[in-house]
Amino acid sequence: MAEKREINPLMKTALELGPVIAFFIAYVMLKDDTFTIGGRAYSGFILVTAGFVPLIVITTGILWKLTGHLSKMQIMTLLLVVIFGGLTVWLNDPKFIKMKPTILYTFFGGALGLGLLRGQSYLRHVMEGMMPLKDEGWMILTRRMMIFFFGLAVANELVWRLMSESAWVNFKTFGLTAALFAFFMGQSRLLHDYGIDDEGET
Structure with a gap:
């Protein structure tokens, strides 16, 4: 098993967010274009998706090589991008890559819910090093994150399903990221009430 290593936070952020930003920029540049490849017409969205899939494979591979570790969310995201991105390009149908966030978030919400039914916080196993909380705090945060x-x-x-393709790209690039940031910012009271101090009190 590879030893987990720390890397420069800016490098880590660039590897994680770089493919998404590149996807957005390429989409803005090519969204109105149509490309004929092998006698088949592809929209700019499909072509950008075709580039996004190998890019995220490469950056995730680099991240694993540098850190010796990938989180379950990173692995799941990679698998869904390869599967649904591949289907999008192969079938020339953008709906598959658009469904990927739905499946990803449903999976993680379901996993957290399963843990709660068993009286456990699976979130704790992933985030305990970043957010030291009392047991009750972890259960509350897990319920909130499941709903989220x-x-x-x-x-x-x-x-x-109801809005334009451009609206979805903006939502995927900025909306989901902003929502995650806002969610964790909104947990400040919970962290204050259930946080564990430096002496390790519970």
Whole structure:
């Protein structure tokens, strides 16, 4: 088993967010274009997706090589991008990559819910080193995050099915990221009430 290593936070952020930013920039540049390849017409969205899939494979591979570790969310995201991105390009149908966030967030919401039914916080196993909390705090945060994940899944479905392609790209690039940031910012009271101090009190 590879030893987990720390890397420069800016490098880590660039490897994690770089493919998404590159996807957005390429989409803005190519969204109105159509490309004929092998006698078949592809929209700019499909072509950008075709580039996004290998890019995220490469950056995730680099991240694993540098850190010796990938989180379950990173692995799941990679698998879904390869599967649904591949289907998008192969079938020339953008709906598959648009469904990816729905499936990802439903999976994680369901996993957290399963843990809660068993009286456990699976979130704690992933984030305990970043957010030291008392047991009750972890259970509360896990319930909130489960609901939040299911909410994101519903929001993604509504946006891609009812709104324009450009609206979905903006939602995927900025909306989901902003929502995650806002969620954790909104947990400050919980962290204050259930946080464990430096002496390790519980």
